[in-house]
Amino acid sequence: MKKEERKNRFIEKLDKSMNATNVISGVHNYCDRWCERCKFIRRCRVGLIELERSDNYDVNGSEFWEELSAIFEATYDMVVKKAEEMGIDLSDAPNVEFEKREPSEIETEAEDYGISVYNWMKENYEGFQNLALEFAEKEFAIPDFKEAVDVINWYELFIPVKIRRAADGLFKDDIFDDDLEFKKNDSDGSAKIAIIAISRSIEAFTVLYHQFPKHEDAILDFLKRLSIIKQKMLITFPDAMSFKRPGFDD
Numbered sequence: 001m002k003k004e005e006r007k008n009r010f011i012e013k014l015d016k017s018m019n020a021t022n023v024i025s026g027v028h029n030y031c032d033r034w035c036e037r038c039k040f041i042r043r044c045r046v047g048l049i050e051l052e053r054s055d056n057y058d059v060n061g062s063e064f065w066e067e068l069s070a071i072f073e074a075t076y077d078m079v080v081k082k083a084e085e086m087g088i089d090l091s092d093a094p095n096v097e098f099e100k101r102e103p104s105e106i107e108t109e110a111e112d113y114g115i116s117v118y119n120w121m122k123e124n125y126e127g128f129q130n131l132a133l134e135f136a137e138k139e140f141a142i143p144d145f146k147e148a149v150d151v152i153n154w155y156e157l158f159i160p161v162k163i164r165r166a167a168d169g170l171f172k173d174d175i176f177d178d179d180l181e182f183k184k185n186d187s188d189g190s191a192k193i194a195i196i197a198i199s200r201s202i203e204a205f206t207v208l209y210h211q212f213p214k215h216e217d218a219i220l221d222f223l224k225r226l227s228i229i230k231q232k233m234l235i236t237f238p239d240a241m242s243f244k245r246p247g248f249d250d
């Protein structure tokens with residue numbers, strides 16, 4: 001399919017999702033982006049696009065990148081068009097310099113955790129695959145095993161990203177400083193989904209811990225790190241858990 005066709009198809013899907021009437025406003029803002037498992041996939045603008053996209057191409061092939069490139073280009077075209085309508089010349093944008101801040105301790109710990117788990121999973125990928133096959137053939141399989149590995153994999157890098165976003169809200173002098181309420185809410189919402197992801201990862205590691213004594217040391221280390229990060233998050237963002245995420249906490 002040609003790029004122009006892909007772009008037009010994306011714009012059509014976007015229009016369709018924008019006109020959907022049963023969508024929950026903002027539901028995609030503080031979710032875990034695991035659309036295929038989300039109960040709101042048909043009530044979310046991002047989910048509706050995901051649904052159509054997944055039917056149309058193989059996410060593992062070159063189709064994925066061609067589609068993504070068309071989506072980015074179509075999005076850029078829309079931004080330029082909107083800017084023109086508003087009389088804004090994008091080529092005349094002021095040269096804004098953002099101050100780079102040092103990551104806080106909690107961000108560094110979360111990032112270290114994510115990278116360590118990613119590497120550990122990679123090292124043990126074959127072993128886990130073989131175990132999954134082995135268990136699949138047994139009469140009394142461990143039903144949670146593959147699920148636990150999927151959960152850990154999904155959240156290992158999601159956690160540091162969300163913590164980073166939550167921590168951004170604690171710092172002054174950025175572009176959102178003129179809307180402190182938005183900044184605080186965004187920070188709490190991001191912290192909440194990070195804490196939820198941490199709790200789910202802890203549960204998933206607990207499943208692995210009971211089943212795989214061979215990996216006991218590594219799993220205990222990850223559990224300890226997650227518990228510490230969670231405690232620090234709850235202290236740093238005391239209002240996070242009472243934040244109401246659209247859809248999920250209504």
Ligand code: SF4
Nearest residue numbers: 031034035038044047
């Ligand atoms: S709310 Fe659900 S469907 Fe929408 S982006 Fe998040 S995970 Fe995906």
